Amino acid sequence: MFHDDIHISGRTSSLHHPLHSLNSTVWGMAASRKIVPFRLPPLPTIGEIIKLYKLRAEKQLSQNFLLDMRLTDKIVRQAGCVRDAHVCEVGPGPGGLTRSILNAGAADLLLVEKDNRFIPGLKLLSEVAPGKVRIVQGDILTYRMDRGFPKVLTKAWEDDPPDLHIIGNLPFNVSTPLIIKWLENISNRTGPFVYGRTRLTLTFQKEVAERLTASTSSRQRSRLSIMAQYLCTVKSCFTIPGRAFIPKPEVDVGVVHFTPLAQPQIQQPFKLVEKVVRNVFQFRRKHCHKGIEMLFPEAQRLELAEVMMREADVDPTLRPTELSITDFRALTDAYSHLCSENPGLLAYDFREELRLKHLNKRMGMTTVRTQKTRLPERGAEKGTVEEAPNVL
Numbered sequence: 001m002f003h004d005d006i007h008i009s010g011r012t013s014s015l016h017h018p019l020h021s022l023n024s025t026v027w028g029m030a031a032s033r034k035i036v037p038f039r040l041p042p043l044p045t046i047g048e049i050i051k052l053y054k055l056r057a058e059k060q061l062s063q064n065f066l067l068d069m070r071l072t073d074k075i076v077r078q079a080g081c082v083r084d085a086h087v088c089e090v091g092p093g094p095g096g097l098t099r100s101i102l103n104a105g106a107a108d109l110l111l112v113e114k115d116n117r118f119i120p121g122l123k124l125l126s127e128v129a130p131g132k133v134r135i136v137q138g139d140i141l142t143y144r145m146d147r148g149f150p151k152v153l154t155k156a157w158e159d160d161p162p163d164l165h166i167i168g169n170l171p172f173n174v175s176t177p178l179i180i181k182w183l184e185n186i187s188n189r190t191g192p193f194v195y196g197r198t199r200l201t202l203t204f205q206k207e208v209a210e211r212l213t214a215s216t217s218s219r220q221r222s223r224l225s226i227m228a229q230y231l232c233t234v235k236s237c238f239t240i241p242g243r244a245f246i247p248k249p250e251v252d253v254g255v256v257h258f259t260p261l262a263q264p265q266i267q268q269p270f271k272l273v274e275k276v277v278r279n280v281f282q283f284r285r286k287h288c289h290k291g292i293e294m295l296f297p298e299a300q301r302l303e304l305a306e307v308m309m310r311e312a313d314v315d316p317t318l319r320p321t322e323l324s325i326t327d328f329r330a331l332t333d334a335y336s337h338l339c340s341e342n343p344g345l346l347a348y349d350f351r352e353e354l355r356l357k358h359l360n361k362r363m364g365m366t367t368v369r370t371q372k373t374r375l376p377e378r379g380a381e382k383g384t385v386e387e388a389p390n391v392l
């Protein structure tokens, strides 16, 4: 085992489990490197899934299963060649995608599943593909992927991506915070990216998939487009209609593939980029200078925004959606330069200024204390970008 977080290993004694009827033969590589056949248990039927896992088709569980192997095979193909590769599947559930990954010849498959009802079925899969499947019962949002695989996999960042893939069909309420976390990990080369430019193939609500891949001037262009595209090559693979899932979600689903760039298009800390992009997009329909002004305390707002726009050489009348990644690079570089000249500026958050104003008003004070560039310690702490809502 490569890490100390594994809660469950491959073997199980539940040989009389109803899913243990073996009827599909596939080929896999044994530890001896000889090709040997192994048989995977068939996917449970919809009725069996509901009965076995005592599932109710409750929306809040966000468990929408993909049981059509043609679709799960298609998702795996988007990842590239997984034969003999290491793979982490996030949220395997009843194991449809898991079977496709094993069928494609993965040598080492790490499954991270939060819901313990799925563990017995996953154990059966690990029994019929001995030595290949490791199961972690845990939350992918906190799981230490940097310990999940052998260090020998590691490739230099500028080199080709490592032989490691992350694949997952996750609930929508997990996939968005997860990709934001992983984008920050890419920027810092931490988490799954300690091994190099690990590729990701993930599902998202169709609208989110469109935002991730949206190009300059498109209607879906958003914060998420910039944050993903300055760090990765982002490819929209295909759309899966909602009706293909059990239970059927309200929306269609987009499969997106990410390859971290050897050279990020913006060479600034993630938090700084996130702050500039968030401020610019908060007035989506207005000229971009409006959002940029909000990066600065009221007293210096117009003056510093003008300096920043001039230094970046970006047309202040462009809408946020019309700005290219090159424009954002120029803007973040200019903002970083201003921050180095104005201590405290980076910690400034206009929402904190607004909050203080409202507070003062509520307390019936006539004078309103606004933040100057050099911020008081407590205000500075509260107003940092770490408290920012999700990048969308």
Ligand SMILES: C[S@@+](CC[C@H](N)C(=O)[O-])C[C@H]1O[C@@H](n2cnc3c(N)ncnc32)[C@H](O)[C@@H]1O
Pocket (backbone or CB within 6 Å): 062, 063, 064, 065, 066, 067, 090, 091, 092, 093, 094, 095, 096, 097, 112, 113, 114, 115, 118, 138, 139, 140, 141, 168, 169, 170, 171, 174
């Ligand atoms: C949308 S279902 C997909 C299941 C399966 N991959 C499929 O395609 O049929 C999402 C799966 O992710 C699991 N899951 C949800 N949140 C998770 C988390 N934070 N960490 C790990 N697994 C999670 C759920 O229990 C469920 O099995």
